[in-house]
Amino acid sequence: MSAVTEAVSQRMTLGDLVTDHGFDLVPSYAGDVTITALADDVASVTPGAMYVPCQQVSLADINEACENGAYSALLPLAMKPQLVKHGKSLVDMPLMFADITRAQLARIASTMAGNPSDALAVFALTGPDAALLEHEVSEVARFLHMLGNPVGVINANDSQLLERFLDLSYPVDVLSMQRAIAVCAEDGAAALIVTMNDDTLQEDALQSVAVDVIACDGIPEPDRAQEFMEITAEKYGCAISKQTRFVLRTEESDTLALQSGVEPALVRPLSFAIAIGLAVGVRKNSIRSALRVTREFH
Structure with missing residues (x-):
């Protein structure tokens, strides 16, 4: 269980991630949403965090992350068909989709922490x-x-x-x-x-x-x-x-x-x-x- 939550010195918007990494954002108009932490498991999610499991997880896990205060989730591309119907997310928070590499995750975490x-x-x-x-x-x-x-x-x-x-x-x-x-x-x-x-x-x-x-x-x-x-x-x-x-x-x-x-x-x-x-x-x-x-x- 891991998170970047302490000593965060730079806030990041979902729009920044779209611009810098080409992630797919649903809904597309949620680019102004600001995330203040990263968490790779549900237990580490705090209010303002982006949930980044880096593997397929259940809808129940995603909903629990949302209930714990997550502002967004970054999920594998393969999960998009089951979570987005007719252009709308089935979860009550913006979702991002990408097959993120550990190098990308590290760059995001380092940037949020002020390098x-x-x-x-x-x-x-x-x-x-x-x-x-x-x-x-x-x-x-x-x-x-x-x-x-x-x-x-x-x-x-x-x-x-x-x-x-x-x-x-x-x-x-x-x-x-x-x-x-x-x-x-x-x-x-x-x-x-x-x-x-x-x-x-x-x-x-x-x-x-x-x-x-x-x-x-x-x-x-x-x-x-x-x-x-x-x-x-x-x-x-x-x-x-x-x-x-x-x-x-x-x-x-x-x-x-x-x-x-x-x-x-x-x-x-x-x-x-x-x-x-x-x-x-x-x-x-x-x-x-x-x-x-x-x-x-x-």
Whole structure:
């Protein structure tokens, strides 16, 4: 169950969706109706929402969404013949019809939330070893915090925002991702760490998320690691641009981690965190200061 209801900063009309996405609106004169939220199941519908089940559902579900306050429903094209007779909807609210893709849904959700990922530095961490990745996500979050960045984390085992729990259902879908990012941005996070694996994310969950860094550990060969990151990014809808940084541990980050004096088990995840910091332009003096705090913390 998912919805984009919190931190919505931009209202959207049904006419906007017709213009921008070519959706079929019934009745056509309902273009001025404004929606204030998206919900992909009946239980998440709030007054002003558009119900977007993305699959065929029963007329009873659609009517229940209407009773819960939905202003519209976006339904598969195959449902139009059973819901529209002689040009009129059988439901007491405007209906839209389209075979919507997750990429389209993500763009709509991101637009409604004010493109929240643009306000954060987003780090997508991945790798073939789930246990190692889990450890490294925690260390990267701690290290970024030591560098003075309020951090949010989306991870199947422990999602947090500024040290408070984020209540999410896993794997996270497109709508839940946009809602979580919007909440992080509104609450003052400067950075967001996302674990990019099947436990945490549904396919395409990162559509319309501006990811600044994709980092990988656990594959020693740089070419294979690069290929792994690109394939993983494509799976979860993470667009790669000229600004996207791909990060691996380096000899420099390993050396700095070893010099920090932390216990041996922490050297590798700390090196990974340092490599990410260096990749985004953090100065070595700042990193060394953070390492001193990290050593005292551990």
